[in-house]
Amino acid sequence: MLKKVIGDATLYHGKMEDVIPTIQFDHIFSDPPYLYIKTHDFDKEFDEQLLFENAKRILPDNGFIALFGRGTSFYRWNTCLADMGFVFKEELVWDKRYTTAPCIALSRIHETVSLHTKKNGKIRRSKVPYIEQKQFDLESIINDIKRIKSAINSEAGLNKIKDYLQNGNYFTEDNRTDKHCVSQQPGILHPDRANATIKSISGGMNERSLIHYSEKSILEIGADHYKNEHPTEKPVRLAERIIALISDPGDTIYDPFMGSGAFGVACINTGRKYIGSEISQEYFDIACRRIKEAYRQPQLSEVRNA
Ligand SMILES: C[S@@+](CC[C@H](N)C(=O)[O-])C[C@H]1O[C@@H](n2cnc3c(N)ncnc32)[C@H](O)[C@@H]1O
Known part of the structure; x- marks a missing residue:
């Protein structure tokens, strides 16, 4: 041996x-x-x-x-x-x-x-980098981009995204502030899902x-x-x-x-x-x-x- x-x-x-x-x-x-x-x-x-x-x-x-x-x-x-x-x-x-x-x-x-x-x-x-986790799923990436675009079209949505990007505040559906929580439940509000997407892009996906x-x-x-x-x-x-x-x-x-x-x-x-x-x-x-x-x-x- x-x-x-x-x-x-x-x-x-x-x-x-x-x-x-x-x-x-x-x-x-x-x-x-x-x-x-x-x-x-x-x-x-x-x-x-x-x-x-x-x-x-x-x-x-x-x-x-x-x-x-x-x-x-x-x-x-x-x-x-x-x-x-x-x-x-x-x-x-x-x-x-x-x-x-x-x-x-x-x-x-x-x-x-x-x-x-x-x-x-x-x-x-x-955590796996966003693009790597999404590979072969171009449609899903496009949907994520659309979600962010539609969220920033409203003042409330834009403010929520700014709050997340500047302060790390992340709001889930029931308006709980939780820096560590990523909720991707169906039905979650648009800006919240946009924030979840931005979070995944910057920090990776499970x-x-x-x-x-x-x-x-x-x-x-x-x-x-x-x-x-x-x-x-x-x-x-x-x-x-x-x-x-x-x-x-x-x-x-x-x-x-x-x-x-x-x-x-x-x-x-x-x-x-x-x-x-x-x-x-x-x-x-x-x-x-x-x-x-x-x-x-x-x-x-x-x-x-x-
Ligand atoms: C399925 S392959 C592993 C391939 C490996 N994961 C890779 O990516 O290259 C299994 C290997 O186990 C070796 N092997 C088979 N029986 C063994 C034993 N009793 N002890 C040590 N190695 C053995 C074989 O020669 C073979 O190269």
Whole structure:
């Protein structure tokens, strides 16, 4: 088992089964072999029981285990975690908007991720930049602009917007002043919704369970690191957004099935410590290179915990 330390990242060339008993971490975030194309080297079975038992032993009570997955194995992992006393918190759907297997009858354009905590972990409130959250939804952006335009056409609306911009006062439907409250209920008064929109544009929007993210987006945010160096590689930006939901800067995240190291790059970009293990020499080398490169690059990606 070879160990390489690069900044706050520790990378093992070895099997998860040999690495996990020897390390400490706060959370697990991984994209395990889905066990769908077992003829491929990267999709081999692993010792699920050993992974989950060690996760239970090592994770702090507020630690998370977040797993990508598909089909039977994904449902089995989730059931297994629940049977072991982990608490299911949420399910995320990544809307890829394209398929990686165009020949199959039903084009699969999404991936699922489940979030479990060992005991009492809380999903963080995470703000995503306005344009990034709205990508693919031009109509909704246009409606927001119209709402602001119509609000500033009335003196009352203009004053409310000024009050928000100058003093941070934000009025909800029942006229409660609450600097921290964003209400987007249907029926809320126009100027209030205009203020909510301005607030979202300046401070970002809450993360959602359905994440639209594609490297083919026309509205890319910052640098897209998606390089396709692994057949099942996940975008770094997607990983950053999931990491922001389950952890805080300074936490240590273990990725037992590191592949090309996308989650390691995401950890570095968001100020988390990273441990990864990878069985294949080829992918281990790629992960080492990408993580070194990530340390050399300016931090362009933005993830904010509100
Ligand atoms: C689904 S891929 C991960 C892809 C990664 N998320 C990325 O973006 O590049 C799973 C990886 O786990 C590795 N792997 C499979 N079984 C393993 C084991 N028992 N221990 C460590 N790595 C393993 C495979 O070689 C493969 O690269």
